[in-house]
Amino acid sequence: MATTPSTTALRREARRPARRVPAPETEPAAAEDASSIGEAREAAKGCRRCQLWRIATQTVFGEGPGNAEVVFVGEQPGDQEDLAGRPFVGPAGRMFDSILDDAAIDRRKVYVTNAVKHFKFEPRGKRRIHSKPNAGEVRACRWWLDKELDLIKPSLAVALGSTAAQSLLGKAVPVLKLRGGVIEREDGLRVFITIHPSLILRIREPADKDAERERFLKDMRKVKRLMAA
Ligand code: URA
Numbered sequence: 001m002a003t004t005p006s007t008t009a010l011r012r013e014a015r016r017p018a019r020r021v022p023a024p025e026t027e028p029a030a031a032e033d034a035s036s037i038g039e040a041r042e043a044a045k046g047c048r049r050c051q052l053w054r055i056a057t058q059t060v061f062g063e064g065p066g067n068a069e070v071v072f073v074g075e076q077p078g079d080q081e082d083l084a085g086r087p088f089v090g091p092a093g094r095m096f097d098s099i100l101d102d103a104a105i106d107r108r109k110v111y112v113t114n115a116v117k118h119f120k121f122e123p124r125g126k127r128r129i130h131s132k133p134n135a136g137e138v139r140a141c142r143w144w145l146d147k148e149l150d151l152i153k154p155s156l157a158v159a160l161g162s163t164a165a166q167s168l169l170g171k172a173v174p175v176l177k178l179r180g181g182v183i184e185r186e187d188g189l190r191v192f193i194t195i196h197p198s199l200i201l202r203i204r205e206p207a208d209k210d211a212e213r214e215r216f217l218k219d220m221r222k223v224k225r226l227m228a229a
Helices: 007-015 029-033 037-044 079-084 091-102 135-152 162-169 198-202 206-228
Strands: 070-074 111-114 121-124 127-130 156-160 182-184 190-194
Touching: 029 037, 037 135, 070 135, 070 162, 070 206, 079 091, 079 127, 091 198, 091 206, 111 135, 135 162, 156 162, 156 206, 162 190, 190 206, 198 206
Parallel strands: 070 111, 070 156, 156 190
Antiparallel strands: 121 127, 182 190
């Protein structure tokens, strides 16, 4: 009977030096031909579009209905997402879930993904410290985000932070200035701009943290209204 590896075993495996496997020069044909999110997810398991596959445990593809009305886009999987193979299941994901709940958005009905689908980190002792993906990695992985958007055809995408906004809009934008607003892309997709929920986690002062949570909740309530529009 198959057994589920323990988190400790997964972490040990994740810390092993990367195997030297030559990268294929082209994407597997299945990726181009994928006609459903399930097929795209399978094809993305072998992605070699940038070098991050060498250090990450696995590709963390998006999750949610293939006909979702809204697609939420984060930056990249974190430590726990890398081990679980699912987006937004760690501390930022729990913060995100609780705020979606308060805004009456059912996570099971929306699609949640990331701009970059492999975890980028710096090893520090036994810990793996998040490292921001660079513009080349974001550009390389945009192929998959475009594929997800092509297949799902949402009416709204929500950029959670600057990396997601950069990927969705094809250029860096000032997130704090544009926060709470919608930018319409040439293809008609509306992109709602907000912060990344991990920002709330990083605030130490309780009053400031609560205020930032409230601001993010206000943004999610706007998203809820836009979903209906
Ligand atoms: N942060 C992200 O941007 N995505 C995740 O999946 C988890 C944390």
